[in-house]
Amino acid sequence: MTTVVRIIDLIKYYELGSVLVKALDGVSLTVHEGEFVALMGPSGSGKSTLLNLLGCLDRPTYGHYYLAGQDVAGMPDDQLSDIRSRFLGFIFQQYNLLAQYTVVENIEVPLLYQERRLTEETRQRCIELAELVGLGQRLDHRPMQLSGGQQQRVAIARALVNDPQVILADEPTGNLDTRTSEEIMQLLTRLNQAGKTIIMVTHENDIASWAKRVVRMRDGIVETDELNTPHWLRDGATVSA
Amino acid sequence: MLLFIPTVVVERGWRNIVLAVRSLWLHKLRALLSVLGIVIGTAAVIALMAFGEGSMQDALADIERQGATNIIVRSVKPPDESATQSRSFFAVYGLTEQDYERLHNIDTIIRDVPLRVFRQEIRYLGSMHVGRMVGTTQHYTIVHQTNPIAGRFLTADDEEFRRNHAVLGWTVAKQLFPLQNPLGETIVIGKHLYKVVGVMPERMPTGGSGGSQAAEEFNDDVYIPLSTCNSRVGARVFLRQTGSRSGEQVELHQVTLTVSNMDKVRPTADVVRDLLVRFHGPKKDWAMTVPLDRLDEAKRAKNRYKMLLVLIASISLLVGGIGIMNIMLATVTERTREIGIRRALGAKRRDITFQFLIEAVVQTGIGGILGVVLGLGIAIILPWLWQLITGSHLPAKIHEGSIGLSLGVSLVVGVLFGWYPAQRAAKLDPIEALRHV
């Protein structure tokens, strides 16, 4: 199994005046290709901080981070941007689509920042991804014209466009109702079954139960790290295509 | 590979321009208002350049008409004459035949044309036109750069034999011979008969702004040989006025001198002035016009416009630039989240800088274009309105270079004042930017 993410003794401290906040206090974690990890833990336990570090949006105070074999912990800003645009896919709680762009254009954004030209081919790929997440009929719609669930689908398509090593999702269903959450989780599960590595932060056990591995955090350290049988496998049901 | 990378850059630039237009479109009114300073600055550049250029060209055309190498000396009735010499029956003043001889002998002068001018009634059969009877010589056409459109001008023979030949100005010919060819017909000027030998074309009046010279209208003239004129009209001319009779004695009304070349015009003018001062003393009964002086005057006018232009343009472009900077700072704050998203999805700092810089430049560029349109509008409509209201001519000539210049300047303003906000945007921390509501 290929190792996608490997972090060793990751430490992130924030200095707030005289107070030292230990957001991460020595976290080690290895994620292999094809895994679906749920990061859980109480509020303030450091889940988002960890996800931001995994997403190369931030640099650790100490520790190592190997992403697809590259040591990215000490990389300069421009190189981190490059890593993000080529190896990572992001899904946010707030969907975070760009208001000026249509659905297809939003999906295209990560490609804008790669040193490559946008062609008919890449445009076609964006359209296919929109179809994959069930928005083939709404290619030219703006985010404002879409529901929350639809916006999150666009965000998922966007996270796929650069064929990332790992998809990072911070509470992807946090703003959605139960039914829509379920649809989104089905979509993520299908992607995982197709081989995508996913690391997802969540508060809810229901959501975490879709994952194949659950990591629980507390006060900046990993409390438990155990394999999980996704609920739909337990029930003997299958994910509808 | 060499071709590949620039295409990426060009495409990226184009995408950023499209993005900028879309982002601005979300706040149309705001974008328009913030760019007002640029609009006014650019419009000022275009309009003032047009007026400066226009007055310059006007002056050049005027100089061309009057002859750039000409010096015009005229008799002027001194203002004190009538008051102090009220006893005197005749007002004696102006240029004399002797003056003419002296001027004639200046060696830089290659040609000279003396003129006597009288207001006269010109008649043909039943029609009458009041115009100017001008006694002159055959060189008139050369010195004043005009040629008859029909027939011929006066000749040396006309002068020598004091022939009763006349050449009609355009309006005179039109008035007296509306339907008929005037050539060969006999007209009456004053009490004497003349045969029409030529007709002059319509001529533009000379500008009245040339120093002491009043605007001169040529289309009412009738030209006759100077010798004929002298024999018909003596040195003394009686003027009938209500109650009293007065008269004046003017030997020559005007002498137009042509100098051999442009560089000698000023020195020659100095010589002419010295001569006239020497022989006329303090009596200011003559005036000299050097059309070339109009050039300096026009240059000064153009410089005045230029200084005004630089002042207005730099103030409004500064204000405009600050307006852009202000609005771009607001935009960056408003779109912090967008910046965070783009950074998370792989945008480098320079991509963000580029994006907002382009947006600023697109904004000032649009402002520049609007300003050019406004400036052109002013340069076209204002002279027309001016003509309508005051009846006088406001020269304007659109200067193509000014369009490129002002557009260029507005783009530069965009870069200069967009730089700081774009840098601010690029320096934002991605995580904090993403957390921004």
Ligand SMILES: Nc1ncnc2c1ncn2[C@@H]1O[C@H](COP(=O)(O)OP(=O)(O)OP(=O)(O)O)[C@@H](O)[C@H]1O
């Ligand atoms: N930029 C920052 N400056 C200072 N302290 C920070 C910063 N970011 C996070 N922290 C602190 O680090 C700790 C971990 O925060 P983090 O956002 O990772 O928690 P979380 O597990 O994601 O919580 P939640 O479930 O509420 O999202 C918290 O105590 C938080 O206050």
Ligand SMILES: [Mg+2]
């Ligand atoms: Mg969090």
